[in-house]
Amino acid sequence: MTRLFAAIGALLMAVAGPALADMFKIGSVQIRATAPGMAVTGGYVSITNKGHADDRLVAASAEFAKRVEIHEMIHDNGVMKMRQREGGIHIPAGGTVTLKPGGLHIMFMGLGETMVPGETREVTLEFESGHKVAVPAMVLKPADIGTKAGHGDGHDHSHGGHNHSASDSAN
Numbered sequence: 001m002t003r004l005f006a007a008i009g010a011l012l013m014a015v016a017g018p019a020l021a022d023m024f025k026i027g028s029v030q031i032r033a034t035a036p037g038m039a040v041t042g043g044y045v046s047i048t049n050k051g052h053a054d055d056r057l058v059a060a061s062a063e064f065a066k067r068v069e070i071h072e073m074i075h076d077n078g079v080m081k082m083r084q085r086e087g088g089i090h091i092p093a094g095g096t097v098t099l100k101p102g103g104l105h106i107m108f109m110g111l112g113e114t115m116v117p118g119e120t121r122e123v124t125l126e127f128e129s130g131h132k133v134a135v136p137a138m139v140l141k142p143a144d145i146g147t148k149a150g151h152g153d154g155h156d157h158s159h160g161g162h163n164h165s166a167s168d169s170a171n
């Protein structure tokens with residue numbers, strides 16, 4: 001029995017370790033800042049599938065939101081509307097999909113706290129292949145969304161030192 005658990009443990013480590021890092025290249029999630037009391041906001045991220053098989057972003061979750069959905073924008077009689085995207089987002093092998101304002105996005109609903117620019121969070125992305133990836137997220141003013149580290153170039157922009165809001169993150 002012990003041997004079995006050891007074997008499973010080794011297997012899990014193998015799956016969660018370098019193999020996963022090789023599978024995707026994911027930028028930081030950019031979360032749109034909210035005013036106090038707002039219950040909903042959007043998140044944007046660039047995902048590259050480095051694997052040899054197509055995959056699909058099927059779900060996301062975050063501690064700060066009761067419900068997280070994958071949304072798309074549609075034209076409805078000349079009006080842009082958003083709705084939950086059936087079947088998630090297809091990410092072809094070797095391809096990159098960028099979620100950005102006006103297009104595909106992650107919708108965070110039932111926010112338990114205000115999203116203050118400069119703060120960092122974590123968002124977990126779930127793929128059809130079964131991979132779950134926890135991704136760092138940063139809260140940005142709407143004007144800054146897509147301008148920082150949002151173009152899928154994969155560079156690791158770490159914006160440390162921007163957290164001047166520790167005192168007013170009301171929990």
Ligand SMILES: [Cu+2]
Nearest residue numbers: 071082105107
């Ligand atoms: Cu939405």
